[in-house]
Amino acid sequence: MNFDWGYALETLPGLLSGLVITLQATVLGMLVALTLGLLLAVLRHAGGRWIGGAARHFIEFVRSTPLLIQLYFLFYVLPGLGVTLSPLVTGVLALGVHYAAYCAEVYRAGINSVPRGQWEAAASLGYPAGARWRRIILPQAIPPVIPALGNYLIAMFKDTPLLSAITVMEVLQVAKIAGAESFRYLEPLTLVGVMFLVLSLTASRLVRRLEARYGRQARPA
Amino acid sequence: MPRPAHCVPQRWTNKPVSGLIELLPTLLEGLRLTLQITVVAAALGLACAVVAGLAREFAPRPLNWLAATYVEVFRGTSALVQLFWFFFALPLMGINLGAFLTAVLVLGLNTGAYGAEVVRGAIGAVPRGQWEAAASLGYGRAGTLRRVIFPQAALAMVPPTGNLLIELLKNTALVSMITLSDLTFRAQMLRAETLRTVEIFLLVLLLYYLAARLITHGMGRLERHLARGRDHGGSLS
Amino acid sequence: MTSALEFTGVEKRYGELAVLDGFELSVPRGEKLAIIGPSGSGKSTVLRIAMALEGIQRGRVELLGETLWDGAKRPPEKTLRRLRLHAGMVFQHFNLFPHMSALENVCCAPVDVLGVPRAQAQARGRELLEQVGLADKADSAPEQLSGGQKQRVAIARALAMEPAVMLFDEVTSALDPEMVGEVLNVLRDLAARSDMTMLLVTHEMQFAGEIADRIVFMDGGRVVEQGPPEQLLSQPSEPRTQAFLRSVLQPGRQAPAQD
Ligand SMILES: Nc1ncnc2c1ncn2[C@@H]1O[C@H](COP(=O)(O)OP(=O)(O)O)[C@@H](O)[C@H]1O
Ligand SMILES: [Mg+2]
Numbered sequence: 026m027n028f029d030w031g032y033a034l035e036t037l038p039g040l041l042s043g044l045v046i047t048l049q050a051t052v053l054g055m056l057v058a059l060t061l062g063l064l065l066a067v068l069r070h071a072g073g074r075w076i077g078g079a080a081r082h083f084i085e086f087v088r089s090t091p092l093l094i095q096l097y098f099l100f101y102v103l104p105g106l107g108v109t110l111s112p113l114v115t116g117v118l119a120l121g122v123h124y125a126a127y128c129a130e131v132y133r134a135g136i137n138s139v140p141r142g143q144w145e146a147a148a149s150l151g152y153p154a155g156a157r158w159r160r161i162i163l164p165q166a167i168p169p170v171i172p173a174l175g176n177y178l179i180a181m182f183k184d185t186p187l188l189s190a191i192t193v194m195e196v197l198q199v200a201k202i203a204g205a206e207s208f209r210y211l212e213p214l215t216l217v218g219v220m221f222l223v224l225s226l227t228a229s230r231l232v233r234r235l236e237a238r239y240g241r242q243a244r245p246a
Numbered sequence: 247m248p249r250p251a252h253c254v255p256q257r258w259t260n261k262p263v264s265g266l267i268e269l270l271p272t273l274l275e276g277l278r279l280t281l282q283i284t285v286v287a288a289a290l291g292l293a294c295a296v297v298a299g300l301a302r303e304f305a306p307r308p309l310n311w312l313a314a315t316y317v318e319v320f321r322g323t324s325a326l327v328q329l330f331w332f333f334f335a336l337p338l339m340g341i342n343l344g345a346f347l348t349a350v351l352v353l354g355l356n357t358g359a360y361g362a363e364v365v366r367g368a369i370g371a372v373p374r375g376q377w378e379a380a381a382s383l384g385y386g387r388a389g390t391l392r393r394v395i396f397p398q399a400a401l402a403m404v405p406p407t408g409n410l411l412i413e414l415l416k417n418t419a420l421v422s423m424i425t426l427s428d429l430t431f432r433a434q435m436l437r438a439e440t441l442r443t444v445e446i447f448l449l450v451l452l453l454y455y456l457a458a459r460l461i462t463h464g465m466g467r468l469e470r471h472l473a474r475g476r477d478h479g480g481s482l483s
Numbered sequence: 484m485t486s487a488l489e490f491t492g493v494e495k496r497y498g499e500l501a502v503l504d505g506f507e508l509s510v511p512r513g514e515k516l517a518i519i520g521p522s523g524s525g526k527s528t529v530l531r532i533a534m535a536l537e538g539i540q541r542g543r544v545e546l547l548g549e550t551l552w553d554g555a556k557r558p559p560e561k562t563l564r565r566l567r568l569h570a571g572m573v574f575q576h577f578n579l580f581p582h583m584s585a586l587e588n589v590c591c592a593p594v595d596v597l598g599v600p601r602a603q604a605q606a607r608g609r610e611l612l613e614q615v616g617l618a619d620k621a622d623s624a625p626e627q628l629s630g631g632q633k634q635r636v637a638i639a640r641a642l643a644m645e646p647a648v649m650l651f652d653e654v655t656s657a658l659d660p661e662m663v664g665e666v667l668n669v670l671r672d673l674a675a676r677s678d679m680t681m682l683l684v685t686h687e688m689q690f691a692g693e694i695a696d697r698i699v700f701m702d703g704g705r706v707v708e709q710g711p712p713e714q715l716l717s718q719p720s721e722p723r724t725q726a727f728l729r730s731v732l733q734p735g736r737q738a739p740a741q742d
Pocket of ligand 1: 502
């Protein structure tokens with residue numbers, strides 16, 4: 026069987042609208058991951074024995090279990106708790122929580138690389154804990170890890186096809202349905218592969234640019 | 247996504263499941279397949295990683311280029327897309343591997359692509375002085391690689407390889423979407439039958455978690471084993 | 484009037500290691516006190532306890548008549564924060580905030596912590612930068628400044644909070660020799676014109692002699708000897724003080740190993 030360009034072209038509009046959903050899920054998921062990840066990292070650092078320990082275990086647990094199961098879990102369990110969310114929102118939540126665990130580890134590396142003297146200088150100037158984080162520590166901890174966060178953004182993008190398992194009409198789901206209808210999977214699935222390849226290679230290049238910019242910015246002053 | 251009915255083993259379909267304990271045999275059966283796929287794909291992945299990593303570092307143009315393409319394609323597309331492509335599209339071109347082979351092939355190639363970068367990074371991190379020292383002793387390139395460079399790089403490869411294996415283990419859950427009755431698939435089955443969603447998924451999460459801890463533990467031991475009596479060959483860089 | 488700082492029977496340990504052991508020190512308000520002693524004798528620890536960066540295991544520390552540390556008990560975070568406002572510290576390694584300009588370094592804490600309006604804090608910040616001779620460096624990033632300039636910004640930053648007690652921890656030790664003078668001049672000037680209480684840990688004996696009202700010699704976590712500069716520097720009575728002074732005043736001779 027040969028690649029049928031005519032058929033490929035026919036499926037393209039549907040795939041592109043699926044791609045829009047994919048990108049939406051990626052962006053929203055990353056917003057959740059970046060904020061929740063930061064919260065987890067700060068809790069892990071400052072939460073003391075109990076809260077900090079809980080954050081650490083949560084991060085490790087989420088990182089060592091499959092996203093697909095977490096996705097099913099939210100999809101089937103939340104309604105039972107009276108929380109009804111659309112599949113897309115559920116998917117965004119699952120992606121967000123999963124990658125929050127990864128982002129938390131990235132932030133942690135950034136936080137740990139802020140020299141002790143910075144904490145002490147802030148304390149000696151009377152900064153209360155909250156302002157110490159906001160004004161002194163995080164502005165130094167985050168810029169150097171932006172490229173690493175960018176890499177997880179790309180990884181999350183490549184995981185969005187999993188949302189097809191909970192009926193989200195993202196690009197892979199669209200391709201599969203098109204394939205099932207026509208018994209021609211080759212064209213739509215190949216197109217989806219090419220879309221992912223092009224987008225993630227472009228994004229990787231962007232991250233490399235960020236690396237050049239933020240790479241070795243952190244220097245003790 | 248609808249699951250093909252023929253994948254449901256007979257003996258579970260009409261038996262009501264009551265206690266947590268009764269869920270366990272079904273799930274453990276699924277875990278066995280999950281672990282089988284993990285092990286076979288890991289072996290394939292390691293082989294691909296070494297070959298592609300070395301090819302990217304040392305092979306002449308066409309081979310090097312081939313390795314680079316393999317790595318970029320498998321890192322740049324999504325694992326699930328790869329799985330679907332091999333499972334749904336490839337048979338239409340006359341290549342029908344079956345679900346299990348497809349699963350281990352795709353997951354192995356995927357892991358190998360990430361692993362190639364690990365191999366490359368670890369070899370690149372061995373200081374130049376080591377190459378020069380080996381050359382001065384009369385080692386050729388292959389000999390240097392095998393006797394001097396690789397043993398040093400191996401230690402640096404262990405932690406990222408551990409992470410890759412955990413990613414692989416997690417990725418095996420995707421095979422449930424190409425009709426294989428792995429742990430995730432069995433969980434879905436049991437859920438549909440018993441509707442005891444919370445218990446089942448918590449149990450399944452726990453099983454995956456324990457399997458991941460096993461990998462972490464094993465890699466930790468391997469690292470300690472490799473690190474024994476090792477210093478840095480007088481290269482403090 | 485109560486004293487500025489009061490250490491009574493202070494014991495400070497890191498695990499097994501007793502860094503301060505029955506440490507006693509009373510600093511009247513307005514005094515310029517120099518603390519000298521071999522490395523590892525606990526000088527920094529004294530300052531860090533006064534700055535509420537470290538707690539203690541036993542004894543008592545009072546800052547401006549208020550209890551800062553009472554045994555191993557840790558006061559509530561609110562109390563610590565309030566007391567920290569009475570003290571300011573300049574560190575050996577500057578600890579400037581690298582993501583802020585020189586001027587922002589000086590005016591950030593008044594704005595963030597005291598709620599001073601930004602414009603007012605900036606005006607005061609410029610005055611302070613001028614006072615330390617860096618009016619033209621207000622917009623420079625820390626990494627563009629030399630070590631001596633960084634340390635002068637750090638001094639201005641601490642002064643901006645108008646603390647009653649200033650703690651200087653070997654503020655010239657990390658500097659190249661040609662930059663030591665500019666920082667010492669700022670300190671000299673400050674000591675002469677301000678009524679702040681100043682504690683200076685230093686290895687610059689001549690400088691200590693010039694500006695200090697009193698010098699304390701520490702060794703092994705205790706005050707071994709103290710007195711007016713002329714007496715302590717020229718006629719120390721304790722053998723350990725004599726040995727230490729010999730070793731720092733005659734380069735090439737090692738200080739005796741501490742026990
Ligand atoms: N955070 C710490 N943990 C363990 N030991 C420490 C710590 N800080 C200081 N010390 C030890 O306490 C002793 C006194 O330190 P310090 O007060 O810095 O001495 P000085 O400033 O006089 O050189 C030293 O032996 C030092 O190693
Ligand atoms: Mg010191």
